[in-house]
Amino acid sequence: MELSLDEFASLARERLDPAVWDFIEGGAGEERTLAANTAAFDRVPLRPSVLRGAGSPHTGTTILGRTWDAPLAVAPVAYHTLADPAGEVATVRGTAAAAGLPVVVSTFAGRTFEDIAAEATVPLWLQVYCLRDRSLTRGLIERAENAGFEALVLTVDAPHLGRRLRDLRNGFRLPAGTVPANLPVDGFADPAAHSRADFDPGLDWSVVEWLRSVSELPLLVKGILTGADAVRAAEAGVDGVMVSNHGGRQLDGVPATLDVLPEVAEAVGGRLPVLLDGGVRRGRDILAALALGADAALVGRPVLHGLAAGGAGGVTGVLSVLLEELTDAMSLAGLRTLADIGPSLVGRAPDHPRRSTVDAGKGAGSDRRTAAGGGAGLRLADLHPSVADPVMDTMNFLNEVTLRYPEAVSFAPGRPYAEFFETEQVFRHLRRYLDHLAEQGRSPAQVRDALFQYGPSAGVIRELIAHSLRVDEGIDVSPESIVVTVGCQEAMFLTLRALMSGPDDVLLVSSPCYVGITGAARLLDVAVTAVEEGEDGLSCDALEAAVSAERARGRRPRAVYVVPDHSNPSGATMPLEARKSLLELAQRLDVLVLEDSPYRHVSPGTQVASLKALDRTRRVIHLGSYAKTVFPGARLGFAVADQPVLAPDGGTSLLADELAKIKSMVTVNTSPLSQAAVAGALLESGGRVSELNARNAAHYGEAMRFTLQCLEREFPAARRTRLGVRWNAPSGGFFLTLQVPFRADNSALARSAQDFGVIWTPMSYFYPQGGGLHTLRLSTSYLTHADIEKGISRLAGFIEFECGDPVA
Numbered sequence: 001m002e003l004s005l006d007e008f009a010s011l012a013r014e015r016l017d018p019a020v021w022d023f024i025e026g027g028a029g030e031e032r033t034l035a036a037n038t039a040a041f042d043r044v045p046l047r048p049s050v051l052r053g054a055g056s057p058h059t060g061t062t063i064l065g066r067t068w069d070a071p072l073a074v075a076p077v078a079y080h081t082l083a084d085p086a087g088e089v090a091t092v093r094g095t096a097a098a099a100g101l102p103v104v105v106s107t108f109a110g111r112t113f114e115d116i117a118a119e120a121t122v123p124l125w126l127q128v129y130c131l132r133d134r135s136l137t138r139g140l141i142e143r144a145e146n147a148g149f150e151a152l153v154l155t156v157d158a159p160h161l162g163r164r165l166r167d168l169r170n171g172f173r174l175p176a177g178t179v180p181a182n183l184p185v186d187g188f189a190d191p192a193a194h195s196r197a198d199f200d201p202g203l204d205w206s207v208v209e210w211l212r213s214v215s216e217l218p219l220l221v222k223g224i225l226t227g228a229d230a231v232r233a234a235e236a237g238v239d240g241v242m243v244s245n246h247g248g249r250q251l252d253g254v255p256a257t258l259d260v261l262p263e264v265a266e267a268v269g270g271r272l273p274v275l276l277d278g279g280v281r282r283g284r285d286i287l288a289a290l291a292l293g294a295d296a297a298l299v300g301r302p303v304l305h306g307l308a309a310g311g312a313g314g315v316t317g318v319l320s321v322l323l324e325e326l327t328d329a330m331s332l333a334g335l336r337t338l339a340d341i342g343p344s345l346v347g348r349a350p351d352h353p354r355r356s357t358v359d360a361g362k363g364a365g366s367d368r369r370t371a372a373g374g375g376a377g378l379r380l381a382d383l384h385p386s387v388a389d390p391v392m393d394t395m396n397f398l399n400e401v402t403l404r405y406p407e408a409v410s411f412a413p414g415r416p417y418a419e420f421f422e423t424e425q426v427f428r429h430l431r432r433y434l435d436h437l438a439e440q441g442r443s444p445a446q447v448r449d450a451l452f453q454y455g456p457s458a459g460v461i462r463e464l465i466a467h468s469l470r471v472d473e474g475i476d477v478s479p480e481s482i483v484v485t486v487g488c489q490e491a492m493f494l495t496l497r498a499l500m501s502g503p504d505d506v507l508l509v510s511s512p513c514y515v516g517i518t519g520a521a522r523l524l525d526v527a528v529t530a531v532e533e534g535e536d537g538l539s540c541d542a543l544e545a546a547v548s549a550e551r552a553r554g555r556r557p558r559a560v561y562v563v564p565d566h567s568n569p570s571g572a573t574m575p576l577e578a579r580k581s582l583l584e585l586a587q588r589l590d591v592l593v594l595e596d597s598p599y600r601h602v603s604p605g606t607q608v609a610s611l612k613a614l615d616r617t618r619r620v621i622h623l624g625s626y627a628k629t630v631f632p633g634a635r636l637g638f639a640v641a642d643q644p645v646l647a648p649d650g651g652t653s654l655l656a657d658e659l660a661k662i663k664s665m666v667t668v669n670t671s672p673l674s675q676a677a678v679a680g681a682l683l684e685s686g687g688r689v690s691e692l693n694a695r696n697a698a699h700y701g702e703a704m705r706f707t708l709q710c711l712e713r714e715f716p717a718a719r720r721t722r723l724g725v726r727w728n729a730p731s732g733g734f735f736l737t738l739q740v741p742f743r744a745d746n747s748a749l750a751r752s753a754q755d756f757g758v759i760w761t762p763m764s765y766f767y768p769q770g771g772g773l774h775t776l777r778l779s780t781s782y783l784t785h786a787d788i789e790k791g792i793s794r795l796a797g798f799i800e801f802e803c804g805d806p807v808a
Contacts, residue, residue, distance in 0.1 A: 002309070005281050005302045008318050012083070012308035019170040020082050024304055028162030029252025033245055037279030040256035044288045044346050049334035057330035058337045059323070063273050063295055064151060064218050064239060066123055069099035070323055071290060071338060075247075075277045075300035076127030076153065076222075078191075081110030081178050083307035090307060092120040094315025099323055104153055104298070107140060108180045108191075115181075117147035125151040127222070129158065130207055132200045138214050140182055145215055152215060153242065154208070157223030159201035161191060162250040208236040220275070223250075225260050227267030230274075235419060240273040247278055247300055258289060265293025270406050271787055283325025290338060291345040293406055339754045342404035386522040402759060409791030410759040411778040414568060414734045416602070417703075418782060420696055421631050429680025430673075436683050451676060454669045458660040459484025461679040465624075465638055468687035472601075474613040475622065481642035483659045484670045488596060488625035488637035492561075493520045494659045494666070495594060495621055495639055499558050500526045506550050508560040510538040512766035514568045514596070517561045530769040531560065535728070537574035538562050540581045547589050559592040559621070564611055566599040566733025569766045569777045573731060576608050583611065586619045592643070596623040601693045603732025604701030618643050621655070629689050629696075630681045634674040701732055703780045703788065708736070710792035723803050734781035737763060742802045744776040756801070758794035 002008050013021050027034030059070040074095055081087035087110035092103050102123040105116060117124060126144040131137050141152065166172075173190055211219055221233050222242035233241050243257045243264050257278035265274050276289045277298035289297045299322065306318035335341055402410050437447045450460060459465075462479035469475040485491040496507065496517075507521050511530035521528050529550060532542045538560070547557045562582070564574040574582070586593050595611040612622035622640035630636070641655035663669070685692040708729055715725055724741040742748065744762050753759045761779070763772035778795075780788065 002317055003321065005305065005318060005321060008302065008305040008309050008314065008321075011310075011314075012305040015308050016083070017175070019172050020175065022166035022170055023164075023172050024077075024082065024301060026164050026166035027248035027252065028164050028250055030165075031248060031252065033252050033254050033256070034248030036256040037245070037248055037258070038281060039279075040258035041279055041281070041285040041288055044258070044292075046284060046287060046329070046333055046345055048332055051334075057327050057335055059326060059330070061296065061338055063275075066102070066150065068101055068123075068296070070101060070286075070326060071294075071296035072099075072101050072286060072319070072322060072326070073125075073275070073296060073298045074101065074103040074303050074319075075298035076104040076106040076155075077300045077304055078106045078108035079110045079174070079178055079180075080304065080307060082175070083304045084311050086311065087111045087307075088116045089119045090312040091303060091315050092116055092122060092124070094306065094312035095319060096121045097312070097316040098319035101319065102150075105144075105149070107182070110178060110181055112181045113140075113144050113147045113149070117149070120148075123151075124149045125153050125220075127153045127155060128211070129155055130200050130203055130211075131198050133198070134210070136183070141211075141215050141217075143182065145217060149217070151218040151220060151239075152211060153220045153222050154211060155222050155246075156203070157225075157244070157246055157250050158199060159203070160196045160199050162246070162252070164249060167191075205232060205236045208233075208238060212237065220273075222277075224264055225254060225257070227263040230264045230267040231418065234268060234271055238272065240275060241268065242298070243274065243276045243278075243294070245278055258292065261289065261292045261294055265406055269782075270408055270410065271784065273407075280322075283322050283327070284329040286322070286326050287329050287333065287335075287341060288346055290341045291343060295407060339405070344404070384523075386519075386525075405753040405757070405759065408753045408757040408759050409783070409787050409794060411780070411783070411791055411795075412759050412761045413782060414779045415782050416628055416632060417696070417699060420699075425631070425681075426677050429677045429684065432680035432683050433676045436679070451672050453672070455672050455675075456660075457664040457669050458482070458656065459638070459670055459675060460672060461675045461682075464679050464682045464687070468682050468689060469622075469624075469640070471687045472689050473610055475610065475640065477612075477640050477642050481640055481654050481656045483639045483641065483656050483663060484675060485637045485639060485663065486667050486670050487627065487635045488598065488623050489516050489520065490663070490667060491623045491625075491637045491639040492517050492594075492596070493524070494662050495559075495623070495641070496520055496524050496526055497662050498655065498658050499592065500524065502556075503527075504555045506555050506557045508543065508546055508550075508557055508591070509768060510560075510562050510567070511768055512569050512763060512772055513561070513768055514563060515765060517594075517596070518768050527555065528768050529557070530767065533567075533570060533572060535572060536578055537564060537567065537572045538578075538582065540578070540585050543582070544585060544589065547591065557589070557591050559594050560586070561594040561596065562611070563596050563599075565597045565607060566603050566730055566735070568599070568733070569735055569761070569763060570737050571728055571730030571733050571735045573608065573733075579608065579611055579614055583614055583617075583619060587617050591619075593620045594623060595620050596625075598625045598628050599733040601690045602628045602697050602700050602734075604697045605731065607690075607732075612640060626678050626681075626689075629693050630678050634678050636670065636674045636678045697732070700734065700781055703783065703785070704730060704732065704736070706785050707778065707780045707788050707792065710789055711738075714792055714796035723799060725799060734779050736778050736780070737775050738778060739775050740799055740802070741774065743773050745773065748802065751802075752795070752798045756794045756798040758791050758798060760795070 061068050061071045080091050084090050088105055089111050095101055095103050100122055102125055104125045104127050106127045107129045126149045218239040220240035220242055221238050222244050224230050224241045224243055225245060230241050243261050245254050245257055257276050261276055268274055273295045274293055275296050275298060276294040277300060280297045280299050286297045302318050303315055306314035434447055437450055462482040465482050466477060466479040506527045506529050508529050508531050509517060510533040518528055529546055531546045532539055543560060550557045564579060566573055593611055597610060600607045612620045625637040626634055639659055641659055643655040645653045645655055645658055711727055727738040728736055730736050749762060761777040763775035763777050
């Protein structure tokens with residue numbers, strides 16, 4: 001009795017002709033990729049969790065609407081009849097005897113689709129090579145569909161077969177009687193020569209549209225090895241991707257599939273199922289693949305080994321070993337279901353324990369023990385208190401949840417829609433800026449220095465930003481009043497450091513509030529006072545009361561932070577009159593206003609005038625960012641700080657000058673390359689960022705409208721009244737809030753992600769002094785309509801369940 005897949009392989013080698021064995025087992029070139037596929041799994045350790053009460057693990061999963069007994073399928077391999085005369089018929093019989101797992105049947109199957117389907121009680125998928133003769137390919141698909149096949153798998157890494165040295169040395173030809181049963185029988189004896197004659201080497205992504213025109217079956221693409229191609233596949237409209245290097249049989253030297261899996265899974269972002277083949281030889285390999293982002297794994301060669309070793313019974317034996325090993329590994333690793341598998345299962349242990357938001361309430365001084373082994377161990381209580389503040393760990397917790405449940409629809413990230421960004425944009429923008437410098441009369445040496453040297457701390461593109469603010473926002477300030485920063489976060493940090501000079505200085509913030517400003521304040525030991533936000537943003541009455549209360553305590557309110565347009569996190573927008581009232585109040589109370597408004601130009605329609613555009617008394621420090629409007633990777637922000645600063649000797653400067661001094665001791669300068677890329681975009685648009693983002697704004701507006709429509713559909717008036725659910729309806733931006741009758745905390749989020757496949761953000765993260773326990777935030781920005789519809793449906797199921805009134 002064979003107890004491992006290696007034992008089946010040994011039996012198969014004994015029973016097969018050496019040339020046939022080499023054809024099945026061999027790879028391309030020097031077979032480095034072939035070896036890398038299995039070696040990659042050997043490098044991945046598993047980190048079990050003990051005393052989890054896992055009991056008997058459940059391996060079931062659902063992919064493309066079909067329930068599988070385990071996250072495992074039979075990969076497409078040509079000519080099963082090389083291993084056993086019954087070929088694919090024996091394979092489907094043996095698979096069914098082991099478990100309910102899909103079998104992907106090759107275009108070059110040795111048995112007809114009809115014969116295979118007649119014996120199959122497991123799902124069948126068709127692997128498709130798109131041939132030069134499209135009518136022949138269409139006929140194959142129609143026959144498979146008529147036979148009951150449930151999906152198509154397009155192989156995209158084979159314009160022709162790879163250079164397989166074993167076959168070349170053996171002069172391999174298919175044995176007599178081995179033919180592709182579903183194709184004309186002539187010309188197939190030499191697989192490599194046939195591929196060069198009949199495979200279509202000119203395929204591009206339009207083939208997806210063509211396949212959609214000939215079949216309504218779900219379509220997956222096989223041969224994805226980069227995140228970029230995974231994104232292209234999603235954009236093309238496929239239903240799933242297979243991370244595959246053709247078992248090492250195409251281009252030798254490409255990476256192992258397991259090594260690129262995390263990149264592909266991250267790029268897909270849970271929008272599509274991600275499957276993997278290549279190198280799976282043990283049950284624990286399946287666990288590793290799932291932990292690194294796969295929804296399921298496929299095995300190819302081992303199935304042929306089992307077929308050669310014992311026909312249908314050998315296939316049953318191979319798959320049974322894998323499933324037994326999988327169940328055993330899950331049990332020993334403390335995993336009850338596949339949903340328990342996440343990135344924490346693989347990799348080396350962290351160098352030191354890390355506090356999570358779950359136990360943040362214990363306080364910084366709850367454990368005074370030094371690190372194990374003495375030495376230079378540090379105590380958390382001896383570090384700055386900010387590192388133990390729960391606000392500092394909220395984003396990490398969200399990231400962990402998202403990574404742990406990659407199949408979930410996530411409404412958590414407030415990031416831009418990735419499909420708006422093209423790599424070539426960066427080079428075009430850089431070239432435009434360099435041409436601009438040359439047009440200004442800069443010498444080649446000066447142009448070179450503009451890119452490769454640090455440059456002034458205040459930035460090198462201040463004139464372009466000032467021009468953009470003037471033509472696009474009606475904000476008329478001198479370039480000298482601007483400091484270019486590493487993202488808006490640095491602008492916040494510099495501004496707080498300059499304004500808050502002592503322990504009695506206070507920052508007022510709208511509540512709920514963006515965690516970036518409260519986090520920066522915590523790092524700087526700046527006291528924060530929350531001011532209640534209404535439906536129209538910050539309440540002036542509440543602000544005046546808070547300022548009076550702080551002054552009564554002997555403290556000095558210095559500034560109030562607001563996001564007046566489509567606020568993060570609430571989505572609220574301040575009306576024009578409220579903005580004017582805020583400026584009048586700030587003048588009367590002698591406080592500054594920190595205006596942060598990143599969503600103005602990614603929102604549809606005419607925007608209300610910014611606070612800085614309305615400012616006539618230099619009360620407003622305008623904090624800007626190009627993360628949403630140009631591209632996030634530039635990490636470019638700015639502060640408009642035109643307030644005069646009086647020195648003891650009677651001299652004056654601008655607040656921007658003081659911010660630049662602080663910056664010179666923090667980040668020194670903002671990357672000239674990032675400045676150049678953003679400058680090129682500003683030049684290209686004539687400074688009108690609003691026009692540059694017109695298409696983006698329309699997309700985000702439509703995403704918001706569609707989300708609200710889905711909420712209305714899932715929660716009609718009677719249902720939301722019964723459940724006690726309500727939400728706001730922002731006119732733009734990335735966020736809306738949803739109120740529920742239960743605690744929307746981290747525990748609820750974990751249940752939502754694990755049991756219902758939907759992720760959101762607890763609003764309690766955004767209340768500096770407590771609140772928001774029954775509210776959650778939804779971000780609509782980077783999701784497709786299909787994702788939104790699916791996610792809102794899942795969210796409705798979760799809310800019903802939490803309310804104790806699940807849908808029948």
